[in-house]
């Protein structure tokens with residue numbers, strides 16, 4: 001297991017937190033694949049699909065909450081999606097026989113940094129009631 005989930009990683013939105021945990025599970029599955037090519041292919045396509053769905057969900061929430069740094073956050077999502085697409089591409093064309101430990105560490109580090117330091121920034125716009133936000137902004 002590469003990442004051990006802690007409740008401290010929750011941002012307080014049930015659907016988003018579930019998504020974050022699923023992606024952690026998939027990264028752990030990749031780490032535990034031990035050369036099982038079918039498992040790697042399955043996990044990589046799941047990661048790609050799930051991350052796209054999750055980012056779309058998050059971006060819709062940020063847009064609905066009028067999060068002011070939406071564009072910068074969307075750009076970060078694009079960066080991670082590109083990393084996954086490139087990894088999948090390299091895997092499917094067998095330019096890599098296994099997923100290197102270093103590659104997984106980079107993915108895991110990106111994901112955990114994002115959910116611990118970037119996602120909490122939108123929480124006041126997405127979770128707090130509008131009236132509270134207005135008071136904060138006043």
Ligand SMILES: [Fe+2]
Nearest residue numbers: 058114118119
């Ligand atoms: Fe995010």
